[in-house]
Structures are given as C-alpha cells and as structure tokens.
Amino acid sequence: MVGAFRDTLSQLLKARVPVLQVCSYEEQRVLGEIAAVAHDVALVRTPRGVWTWSATRGLVPPDGNRRQGTTDPVAALDAALRIDEPALLVMSDLHPAFGAGGRPADPGVVRRLRELAVAYRSGPVPRTLVLLSPVPDLPVELAKDVTVVDFPLPTEPEIRAVLDGIIVANAATGRIRIDLDERGRERFAKAALGLTLHEAENAFARAMVDDGVLNASDLRLVHEEKRQVVRRSGLLEFLDDPVALADVGGLENLKRWLAKRDGAWLAEAAAYGLPAPRGVLITGVPGCGKSLTAKAVAAAWGLPLLRLDIGKVFAGLVGSSEQNMREAIRIAEATAPCVLWLDEIEKGFAGGPGDSGTSARVFGSFLTWMQEKTRPVFVIATANDFAALPPELLRKGRFDEIFFVDLPTRAERASIWSLHVARRLRHPAVAGELTVDSGLLTELAGLSDGYSGAEIEQAVVAGLVDAYAERRPLRRDDLLRALVNMVPLSVTQAERIAAVRSWAEHRAVAATAAEDWDLDPRQAGGPGLPGGGHGGRAVEF
Template sequence: MTIENDIGLYLRARVPLLVLVTVEEQRALTVLDAARAARDSSADLVSWDIADGFRSAAGRSMPQAPTPEKALEKIGEMVRAAPKKRDLYVLKDFHEFWSKSPVVRRKVRNLAHELVYTGSSLVVTTPVRDVPRELSDDAVVLDLPLPDAEALRAELDRMITSTGGGIRSELTVHGMARLAQAALGLTSTQARRAFAKAIVRDQVLDDRDIGAVLAEKKAVIAASRALEFTAPEETPDDIGGLEALKRWLTLRERAFGDEAAAYGLPAPKGLALIGIPGTGKSLTAKMIGGMWQLPLLRLDVGAVFGSLVGESEERIRQALTLAETVAPCVLWVDELEKSFAVGGGGDSGTSQRVLGTLLTWMQEKTKPVFVVATANDVAALPPEMLRRGRFDEVFFLDLPTETERREILHVHLRKRRRDPGRFDTAQLARLSDGCVGAELEQAVVDAMYRAFAEDRDITTGDLAEAIGRLVPLSRSQRESIENLRAWLRDGRAQSASFAEAERAAEAQVRLELA
C-alpha cells in the first residue's frame, strides 16, 4: 500500500490529526493534495506557515493569522462555519511551536477533538518524529518514504522534457532505469540536483552519469552521519580461506531478484560473523557487497547516539529507512559488542532502546537489506541479538589453517605486485602457525620495508624473519582466544572454513560419545 492510500484511508476514517514526518515539504503537499482530491475534489487544501500565513490551493480569500495560536483559532472558525466540508488544513513546521508552548499544545488538542465531528482534518508536516505526549493519543504519525525508482524515473523524464530537446541521451531504456536506480536513497530535491549536475556537465546522458549520481548519493548519505556509502571492489579472491563461508554466499548470490521470488525463495536476511580479531570479518563484509554487486552501507552505531532526548532513536530509524530505500543492498554493522554490550546501561536506557529498534527491524523487515554484523567478543553480546530469524546463519572465523595461511600470503603478495610462485609459501605457512590474516599482512609489509631500505626485492628469508618477530594474538591473548574457540566447539556457530568445520563436527561427536 502506498503512502497516498494510507493517507486517503485515514482521511476517510475522519482521523482529525495526522503528523507527516519528512524533509520533503513540497512533495508532502503534492501527496496530500492528491489524497484530498481523491476523497473529495471540491475540498480545499489550506496551508499555514509562520512566514506567509494561510494559503488556499483553491484561491480562496484567507484570514490573517500571524501566530500559531491565531492560526489554530482561525481554522476552528472556518471549520465551524462549514462543518460538512472536507478541507485539509496543513501546518508547516509546527513542531517548533508545540515543543515550546503548552498553550499551542492545548489548542491543537482542543481543535483535534472538535474536528472528530466534522469532515475536515489537520495535518502537521515536520522533519522530526517528535509528537508531544499530550497529543500522542490523538495523532497518527506517518513517515513519508523517500521516492522509489519509478518516481525517480518520472522525475528524470520530466527534467529531460523540460530542456526542450537540449540534451542528448546515449542511454538505453535499461540505462535510464539504472540511472534512476542510482538515485535511490535521495529525496526528490536531491535527485533533481544530481540529475541536473549530470545533464549540465556535457549536455549528454551516458554511463558516466550513473557514477556521477552515485557519487552525489555517497556525499548525501555521508551527511546523514549514521551511514557510510561505499562501492565495494573486493572479491572472494581477495580473501584467503573461509571456503565454507564463500560457498554459503555463492549459493545465495542470485537470491535478490524476481527469479528467486518466483521460485518461492525469500531474500536472505543476514549473516553474523563472530571470531578472533584480524581474521577478516570486516573484509568479508566488503567482499559480500562486491561479490553480489550490491551497494554497501556501513552503519556507524556510535554516530547514531545523540545528546538530545529521542535523538538516537530517530537517527537509527532514519538510517534503517534509508537502507530500505537503497535496497537491495548490504548493511554492515561493525563491532556490535562495543555499542550493545550486556550490562552497558549507563545512558538512561538509550542504547537498549536503539538496540530494540534495530532488532525489531531486523526481525520484521521485508525489503531486501542483507545485514552483515561483526563482533569479536560474543560473550558481550545480548543473547537475543543472534537469535534465528534475525540472521540466516552465524559463522565463526577461527585461526586460519596452514592451507589458509598459505592462501592469505598469496593474496597479500599479489596485492603488492609480487609473484607468490617466487616464494616458499608452504614453509612460511608452517612457520606462521597461530597467526591471523592481519598479522600475516603486516609481516609482508614489514619484510618489504626492510628490503626497500636495502634497495632490493623481498625474499622468503625476509618474510620468515618478519613472521618470526611477530607475537600473535593467539599467544598474547591465549585465554581469550581459547574461550572464543570453545564457543565454536560447543556447536554454537558454523565454522567459516571447511577444515575447521570438519574438526568441530568431530569434536562434537566425541563430546556426545563421552
């Protein structure tokens, strides 16, 4: 059901007070006018703001109302003069007044009670979801969603038509759809600005403009503070090992589309990556976006928290709504335990309310947003976080096996334009027992620094020496690492590696036999 249909239903049900949450004021007025006309074409849409007072869409003469109190009084008079009329009264930015004045709050409440017995309704447009407690029982709060791909395509077509043929398009029908799709997550105004920038650059629409619109979207999403938009380039070849996890992802690569839906498959919900620091959890999140060719949004949970009452909850809702608008996409929530640790309740319950909002959304979301959550310390996570239904699977990233360590060395040598065949990576893999991927990468970098200082290329000996100087986490944090690995052996997660999965299964069998 569209937002226009929702508003129309509430108007027909004679709901006296609607609160429409959006920054897109002009689009909100267009939507409201359409809902008004659908219910009664003879009705009027009357708007009020503190700068210009009343304005009638039908061109009627309007009374003067320089203050919000006077505006509410005049609306009451107009309604009482024609109680059967189905006019729509829109108050712009009224949250600024009812948040500061108990008189305004009381007058809004009185007017809402009076409107119940008439055909008219009151609508408040506001950019924040902040309804006074006194009005919460009378008001219906609706969020105006960001424009979808169809609306953005119509906006693009209107802009092209308005130029009177002054621009040339080299895009196919599919290319035009991709250009509109690239603007998902932007408001109508932001999308128009991005399209206009692409059009005026060279008066030609082509594939380059898709990247330009994506760059504009990246900047807009970054301004939201809670989300960071990235275009991931990592592939499975950039990660050594983790074959079980890669296979799981490959099986779900085609699941975001009409073909999978027609087959009866739901879109995958998400994945939790738990494990030892440095084993590639963050890199895996980036790899999923690149592998599935989906936008990657990183949720910065720390940036969600604000100092004002209700600000944090509003930010998390806005971030999740934006992710749904960009969908299909990958939403990466990094280091969960740092923001939602068990017992971390020194913020008057704000973190728990934000967590509750996130968990409810994960459970009930219907848009194809694939959530990738990473954590190092599983013991610090609330138990409800990893419950089935929120994630399709929980994977544990263990210390890499000897074969995986060899693959990781190959990856980092290739990344630095070195041929792995020139090195005895089998010997290096044996020497690096207990090292994680991040430590192996640092060993390669350290060896290259040494060789560069001596004006020569690196050798197996340089790498072996660098590995020998390492003090891996598996040694310096032995107890913590062992506790994490015991969690896997208890059968609480799947191993991301085939070899480790087999060993975990064998350990479980031995435990059951004992």
C-alpha cells in the same frame, strides 16, 4: 505505500479529526495526495476544498485568490477559524512557531491552534487542518490535539517512472548514451529507494552528465545521494571503502555462499519464489578477515555499506537508546537494499553496571526487527568472543548462516602473502630486487604457519620499514626477518583459539573450503596449534 496513506487520511477525514501533522520534505507530493483524497467522493463522504498557507503567500483558498494580511501565522489561524465550508487547510511553514531548532514556541500560535482544534471538532461543517513540516517537533501543549500521519517515501514504481522519464527525455537528444537493460534499470530504481523523488532525479541526472553514459557503474552516484541521508542521522556511518572479494585471501566457502546470493533481492528472484537474504554472523579468530569480508560483500553486490555503531545508540539522554535504535533501523530500511554491518556485536550489547535493562531492551528490539524485517537489509555481524553471544542471536531465523573463520591454511596464507606483497610492489621505490613467484609464496606460507591474515600483513609492513630505513627495494630477507621477530596470536592465545575451534565445531560452517584445508576434511575441528584442523562443519556451497 501511498495507498495506505490515502486510506488513513480518508478515515481521519471521515472521523472529523480536526488537526493532523504530516512530516515530509516533499511538499508537492504530499499536496497532490491530499488533493486526491479531498476530492474523491469514494474516499470521503463530503468532498472538501483544499486551502493552503505559506509564510510568503499567506492563506490561499481553492479559487487561488490570496487573502490579504494572512502571512502572519496568528492572522492566518484567525481567518481559518472563519472558514464556513467543507475544507481541508494545509499549512506548510508553521513549524518555526513550534520551537523547531531550539527556538522558543510562539504561545499565541499554540493557543490559536488549540482553539481551532475545538472549533473544527464541533463545527457544523467538516474542516481539517494539516500541518505539513519537514520535522516532527510539536509543543507539548499540542501533543494530545494533533494526530501524526506517516507519509511514505517514494515507492519503486514511482522512482522507476522518474528514471524512465529522464531516460526518454535525454536519450532523444543523442548526447546521452543509455547502456542499461531491464535488470540494470531495476537496480537503479532499487538503489534510489529511500530518496525523495527530487533527490532521485538529481542522482539520475548527475549519473548521466558524469561521463555522458548511463550504465551500471553510475550506481555509485546514487549511493552518494544516500550518503547524505545517512550522514545526517548521526547513528549510522556510510562506508566508501571499496574492497573486492578477490582482495580477501582464502575463505572460499564463504565467498561462494555470498556469490550465489548476489541479486537475490531483485524482482527476478522474488518471482522465482526466493526471499531476500537476511544476513550472516561471522565469528572466529581475530585478524582473519571478518571485517574485510563485510566491506567486500557490499562492493561485490553493488550495495551501500552502512556501519551501525552501537555506542552511538546508547549515547544521549536516559530513555533515548530505544528511540535511537528504532531510528537507525528506519534509516537502514529507507536505504535498502543495503548491507548493514555490526562489528564485534557481542561487545555492543554487553551492558554493564547501572545499565537498568537498557541493553536488553535495545537488543530485544534489534532481534525482533531481524526476525520480522521485510526490507532487503542484509545484516553482517562479526564477533570475536563466542561466549558472549546470547543464544537467541544464534537461532535460525535471525541469520541465514553462521560462519567460522579460522587461522588461514597453507593455501590461504600463500594467497594472502601474494595479495599484500604484490600490492606493495606496485610502488617503483619498493620493487626491484624481489620476485614474487610460486616458490617464494610457498616458502612464506610454510614459515608463517599459525599466523593470521592481519599478522601476515604486518609482517609485510615490518619488512617495508627495514627496507625504507636503508632506502632500498624490499628483499626476501626483510620478510623472513619480520616473521622471525613476530610472535603470532596462535602462540600467545593458544588456549583461547582452541576453545573457539571447539565451540564452532558443531555450531558454525567453516568459511574455508575443504580443498584448502591442510588436513583431511574429516579431521576438521582438531585443536592442533598452530596450523591444525579447522573448526566448523564441512559444508560446501
């Protein structure tokens, strides 16, 4: 990554490109790379002295003796025009004069820069000006005079060096206990990808002082640093809603598939010849655990969970949607390894009257990225309306697998009842008269045939409402009454669910394990409602 920056910079210097812009918050790191290129005769034919300028120090030549009266930008540019030796001048605080933050651009600075570009391009000695800024703002007058050079964030080896250094420095004191093996250190370094070296160092230091121990549980503090980066973008949402896979009732086939891919983005898997998992598309009946699974896999893998709100991508000025999508992808890749969740993807790219093809272009950019991405961004897309899914989204290469989530089977319903009832019974005011045993769970599972997981949860809540109204513990009768009073989706939307099952029969893999089916696995795909067979191929993982 940094090697690519050095190669690009050396080519531009040899070509005598007069003005460059490098956007980065890491001034010292950029200056170090620039100095390495400027002094290396193998990279540039003529070594150049590195000059610097800041709003507080003014112009500083290679000998370190500051030039008096050059803290003003126009005065500094005038002095830069008089440099008559091979030089590479780095100016760090010039962006406020370009109108950054909504301020008007300084016409004097803009004019001097244009004059400097002409002088440096045609001068007898090689001179180059580098504008170092944390923001990419440039006045329109300079758009054709300034060449923008990308500066990459720290690589994994650079972050690993910082981690190892801080471990050595603190472990020797005896006040910090290090409980990380080689695999654990690799996870920490990968988790910090997308941060600057300073941010990564802060995260590692905070993890150490949190409890005096550095171990795998401290990864959450590294993710907290990433949360700040994501929050500033406004396009992605960093979710911190830990859900264990065990909290997802049923879906054992899908759970096993996900469990086998835990850690598949690590170097150990790459050495084994295994590519990082690309993602899954989860479709099926509403309210049966698709979104909950997206949250659970991020927690199970110890990765940050980002949610992409397609509505925010399309918000803003005309023509900005494509740029918003590229920015969202860039942030997701900078946060990698991570899980990127798109909820109800079929609605996000649906378009509409007056769309003018914007949705198709943004969707095309997203599909191309999914096909060609190399960073470990695991995409989980959920969809309720299979008919709205474009065929190009479903072809192999976009997702590793397509799973179909059907109404829960009897065994899955028992598991869901157990989870929700037991969770409420932890509260002393609720517990007391209800004993959750296999008999009760079997009874509830049988009576809730055709109910989704969300409907079972609401039945528990409705039972709690009745119990609370009388200020007493929850009873069996409360749950039975809630079931009787609820009309499930399998009744109100029977035809639609049958159509969804028919579609999934040969196009998706059943998320439910074969051993959990109410019917013989060979009857998968049967349309009987409620509680009929399950759409989706009978594949075991």
